[in-house]
Every structure is written in structure tokens, then in C-alpha cells.
């Protein structure tokens with residue numbers, strides 16, 4: 255591992271097989287993160303973001319690849335191959351906030367027990383029940399959950415409140431890396447701003463590293479140091495946030511940025527219409543996975559998979575990345 | 588109801604008895620919808636948006652006690668109050684899913700894990716549109732394609748857990764649109780989708796709206812989406828509508844302090860990077876044993892002490908198509924409301 259990285263994902267693959275259909279949900283994804291930073295992951299619905307996150311957290315078994323992680327004790331381990339005993343110790347260091355706040359909370363447990371569960375799993379015999387409750391109260395307060403609610407069951411909470419429960423549950427064990435999968439999407443913008451400010455404060459306080467998966471590009475732009483763009487299971491672009499938003503280098507990124515809805519009824523931005531349909535991950539197109547929908551496509555694109563290469567400090571997988579001038583956001587003001 | 592109206596929600600109240608006390612999450616909601624119009628409902632997480640729209644379809648849990656009127660202008664039967672119908676009866680079921688249908692915040696709720704996606708969409712088609720199984724399947728596949736589900740024939744035979752979050756959302760949208768409803772209630776319909784598919788779906792909804800003169804009640808936290816979709820916006824806080832107006836009015840010139848705070852919290856890409864985002868201080872109170880006061884009082888930067896904490900402002904019309912519920916608002920109608928409240932407080936204190 256490079257010494258200033260906390261995590262290095264290398265050639266990660268995940269394939270689902272069900273009823274003779276083979277879905278390559280994640281194909282050859284590599285990237286690395288510095289401690290205390292935030293990586294944003296964006297991309298088409300179904301492009302494999304959640305699967306990638308779950309593989310890193312070992313909630314799914316990756317098909318192949320490595321996830322090198324520097325533990326709290328400073329040891330370098332391949333998180334995917336850590337043995338049971340060792341795993342017990344470090345599992346809590348990588349936590350995930352799940353996308354669907356409805357199905358990810360057990361309806362038969364009170365909110366208190368839901369948030370307490372990871373403490374029970376990791377600190378049984380080490381922490382008393384009273385200490386655990388105190389910790390739950392503390393984190394519930396921090397994420398803005400009214401603590402008088404804690405004895406209730408999750409169905410009595412609105413979507414936004416459930417989302418905070420999920421965040422509290424992930425943070426209660428003092429993790430190092432938190433994978434936030436659409437962690438603030440269900441919140442109204444003001445509460446969203448509160449939670450994002452909170453996530454940033456906690457990041458500083460607890461020296462957390464975030465992998466932040468979201469469809470909300472304005473949130474990603476605000477919170478991330480670097481952003482990865484995925485398309486059909488592959489990472490097609492990766493770079494510094496502002497640079498990437500100001501000047502995308504992959505045509506899919508350009509289309510994505512052009513579709514961001516602007517909170518002003520009088521502004522009508524011309525959206526780049528993607529041709530054709532979303533390709534089927536069980537039967538991906540030849541060459542560049544994006545070629546059928548790309549308006550810059552040339553013959554080479556149909557035939558060869560473009561490698562992810564470094565251009566001006568940006569990783570891009572497009573044959574024409576160097577020559578194209580794509581449109582992004584204007585940062586001049 | 589006027590002929591051009593399709594829905595009128597009048598003084599809707601919902602309360603839920605809990606063992607700690609009575610929760611009053613919806614406290615006198617009023618709004619209406621014209622035929623073919625898109626009305627937005629925005630507001631703080633937990634302010635009662637989902638309960639309100641589920642009340643329209645009578646699909647809230649039994650323990651939710653509901654009062655008021657939900658007047659629906661049916662083509663066949665004229666004006667009917669949906670609240671007077673038996674929630675499990677035949678009449679409401681004929682309306683639910685056919686004339687009024689809904690897209691949920693959590694797609695997992697809409698589908699049973701036991702049946703394939705295709706089966707479930709076709710079931711809705713069979714129930715309301717045609718008894719011909721082959722035709723129903725064709726219609727179902729057709730909408731699945733329309734909402735952008737690739738390889739619809741194969742997807743038809745898959746189960747909900749095999750879909751990604753976004754794809755499941757699209758499947759649900761196709762199920763809601765399969766019967767060409769008169770009113771579509773969309774509760775966070777595109778939150779789980781990426782922005783390109785979101786744009787596609789919003790355009791699709793607009794198209795269907797034009798084709799069938801469908802009214803849409805649109806609930807979302809994304810104020811960019813509201814700006815794009817809605818003709819009018821209702822802003823809700825702690826179970827009440829605190830401001831209502833045309834989309835342009837609400838965005839350009841919001842009057843209620845909560846609306847102003849909400850609009851100010853929007854982060855725009857390309858803006859100068861600030862370390863912290865603006866947000867309204869504090870958290871919303873629990874809707875239980877609420878004092879007679881403006882619900883926003885604790886967090887409001889325009890509050891008038893001795894008034895806003897002792898009386899609750901009602902929604903009053905300050906201009907055509909624009910209403911506000913705030914004592915500090917400078918419009919004559921609000922001033923009149925303020926004067927009356929002050930008078931009442933004086934009388935109370937005089938005693």
C-alpha cells in the first residue's frame with residue numbers, strides 16, 4: 255500500500271448469477287483514498303454503486319479483486335481475505351449506511367435496539383448495557399434524533415427520520431471508514447444540510463473517511479474531495495471534484511452533469527439526451543460500454559474497450575478523452 | 588367543486604394514539620388541485636406529507652384517525668368525499684389504482700417479494716383494464732419499456748430483489764401509470780434515480796399528464812425537481828401548510844420564514860465553496876401536546892415574542908394564488924390576522 259492511503263481497491267469484480275443470467279455488476283474497479291477524505295461515487299441507477307460499496311464492506315463476497323486497508327493499529331490487510339478472528343476485531347472499522355431506510359431497519363426492534371445492535375456485536379462483555387445506552391443517546395443527539403422517540407419501532411418514523419437512525423447505527427461503533435449509500439437522499443434540503451454539516455464535523459472530530467454514494471450531484475459536489483463516475487459496472491472517470499465538475503472528460507459524465515435539475519423555475523438547461531436504452535448489464539455492448547448512446551462515438555469505440563488512463567491528473571476511460579472539449583459547470587463567479 | 592377542479596382537501600386532520608400520548612402529525616391541511624395540474628408538496632422530513640397523500644387513498648394504518656374532507660371530482664359520479672368511503676370497501680378499491688394511483692417513497696413496499704415484477708404489473712392491468720391475459724401482458728411490457736426498463740421481456744420474469752433500487756422505482760412507476768389514472772400521487776418518485784433517468788421519467792410523467800389530463804400531486808425534497816415539474820407549490824411544516832403559491836412566486840419571493848430558510852438551504856453546483864451549508868437551526872418539535880403557538884416559533888428568525896408563541900397563524904390569502912400563515916408577514920391580510928390575535932391576547936391578559 256502507498257503510505258498515505260487508507261484504502262486501495264484493486265481490480266474489484268462482482269458477478270451475480272441467477273437463473274442462467276449472469277450480471278457483471280462491478281467490473282475491474284480500482285481506486286484509492288487518503289484518510290480523512292471523502293470520495294463521491296455517482297452514476298446511472300443500476301450501474302453497481304451499491305454492489306461496490308457492499309463488496310468493500312464485505313456485505314457481499316466480491317468475485318475477485320483486493321481491498322487493501324490500513325487498520326486502526328496500522329496493519330495493512332486485504333479486507334476481503336481477513337480471517338475470522340482478525341475480522342471480529344476490525345469489522346467495525348468499515349461501516350455502511352444503507353440505501354433503503356425502510357427495508358434495512360428491522361421492524362421488530364425498537365430504534366434504541368437497532369442503534370445498539372452493532373455495539374452488542376462488537377463490544378459484548380467489554381461495555382456494560384448502561385454504557386451502551388449512553389453511547390446510543392449521545393449519537394442519537396448528534397444526528398438530530400429526538401431521544402424521546404427511541405423506544406418506538408421504525409415504522410412510526412418518516413423516511414427522513416429513518417435515515418438518521420441508519421446513520422446513527424453506523425457511527426455508534428466509531429468506525430474509520432463509512433460507506434454512505436444515498437445516506438441523505440430522503441431528507442429535506444435543510445435537514446440534509448444539517449446532516450452534511452454533521453458528517454463533516456464528525457469527519458474532522460473522528461478522522462473519518464467517507465465513500466459517499468449519491469444521485470444528488472450537488473451534495474456530492476459539496477462533500478467530496480474526489481469523485482468517481484460509474485457506468486454499467488465500470489469506473490469511467492475519476493478525479494478531483496471541482497476539476498471534474500468544471501470540465502468533465504468522459505461523455506457520460508457530461509450527459510450526467512447536464513441533467514442536474516436547477517432550483518430555479520426560470521432556468522431551463524438544455525439536457526444532453528442520451529440515445530437509446532440503458533444497456534443490459536447481463537449482455538453489455540462491445541467496445542466502450544457507452545458507445546451506443548454516445549454522440550462522440552467512432553469506429554474504434556465500437557471495437558475496443560477504452561482503458562482507464564491518466565490524462566492531466568484525471569483517470570478517464572474514453573478513446574477520445576484527450577481531444578474532446580466537454581461542457582461542465584461554470585465556476586468562474 | 589368547480590368543474591376544472593379534480594381534488595379538494597379540506598381541513599384534513601390525522602392523529603395517531605401512541606402510548607406516550609396523542610400524536611397529531613397532520614393538523615388542518617387545505618389544498619386543491621386543478622385537472623391536469625401538478626401541485627408540489629414540500630417540507631421538513633416528518634411534517635406529514637406521506638400521511639396526507641396516503642389519506643387520499645385511504646391506505647394509512649387503521650390507528651391513524653382521520654377527519655376532514657377529501658373531495659374528488661369523479662367523471663362518472665361527480666363530487667365524492669373519499670374520506671366517507673369504507674377504506675376496505677368496493678367503491679374505494681375501484682378508484683384506487685385506477686382513477687387515483689400512487690408511487691411510493693420506498694419501492695419495496697409496492698411489490699411483494701413473492702411474485703415476479705411482471706406478474707404484479709399485469710395483475711393491476713387485469714384488475715382495471717382488460718380481462719384478456721395476453722393483452723394485459725402486452726400492455727404491461729409496453730409501459731415497462733416506456734419507463735426505460737431495458738430488456739423488459741427478461742425483467743418481466745424477475746423478482747423485486749433482483750432489481751437495483753432505481754430499477755425497482757421505474758417498475759413501480761410503470762405499475763402506477765398502466766391504468767392512465769386521473770390523479771397520480773407521486774411520493775418521492777425519483778429520489779432513487781440518477782439524474783438522467785430522473786429527467787427521462789419526469790418528461791414521461793409530463794407527457795402522460797398531457798395525454799390524459801392527469802393531475803399530479805408531487806412530493807419531493809429536490810427543489811430542482813419541484814422547479815421543473817410543479818405549477819403550484821404547497822410548503823408544509825409540522826402538519827400544516829404554511830405557504831402556498833405558484834412555483835415562481837415561491838422561488839422568487841417566499842414570504843414564510845420557513846420557506847425562506849428552505850430555499851436558502853439549496854446548494855447550487857458552481858457556487859463558491861463554503862465549509863458549511865446553510866440550514867435552519869434546531870429541530871422540528873414532536874407533534875404531541877403542541878402549545879397554541881406558531882409551529883415554527885422556536886426556530887424562526889422573524890418571530891414576534893408574546894404573539895407567535897401565544898397564537899397560531901392560519902393560512903390567509905395575500906394575493907391571488909398566494910397564501911401565507913405568518914404573523915410577521917407584511918401583507919394587509921396578515922396584518923389583520925395579527926391585529927385580531929393581539930387583541931385576543933390583550934383580552935386574555937386583561938382578565
Ligand SMILES: Nc1ncnc2c1ncn2[C@@H]1O[C@H](COP(=O)(O)OP(=O)(O)OP(=O)(O)O)[C@@H](O)[C@H]1O
Pocket residue numbers: 270271272277278279298299300301302303304305306353535748749750751752753754779780781
Ligand atoms: N442480489 C442480487 N442478485 C442479482 N442481481 C443483483 C443483485 N443485486 C444487484 N444486482 C444487479 O446488479 C446491478 C447493480 O446493482 P446495484 O444495486 O449495485 O446498482 P446501483 O448503482 O446501486 O443502482 P441504484 O442507483 O439504482 O441504487 C443491477 O443490474 C442489479 O440488477
Ligand SMILES: Nc1ncnc2c1ncn2[C@@H]1O[C@H](COP(=O)(O)OP(=O)(O)OP(=O)(O)O)[C@@H](O)[C@H]1O
Pocket residue numbers: 409410411412413414415440442603610612630631632633634635636637638639648692
Ligand atoms: N404509523 C405511524 N405510527 C406512529 N407515527 C407515525 C406513523 N406514521 C407516521 N408517523 C409520524 O408522523 C409524522 C409524519 O410522517 P410522514 O411519513 O407523513 O412524514 P413525511 O412528511 O412524509 O416525511 P419524509 O419527508 O421524511 O418522508 C412523523 O413524525 C412520523 O414519525
Ligand code: SF4
Pocket residue numbers: 504505506542543544545546548549550551552555560571572573574575
Ligand atoms: S470511448 Fe467513444 S463511445 Fe465511449 S465515451 Fe468516449 S467517445 Fe463515447
Ligand SMILES: [Mg+2]
Pocket residue numbers: 303304305353435751752
Ligand atoms: Mg444503489
Ligand SMILES: [Mg+2]
Pocket residue numbers: 412413636637638692774
Ligand atoms: Mg414521506
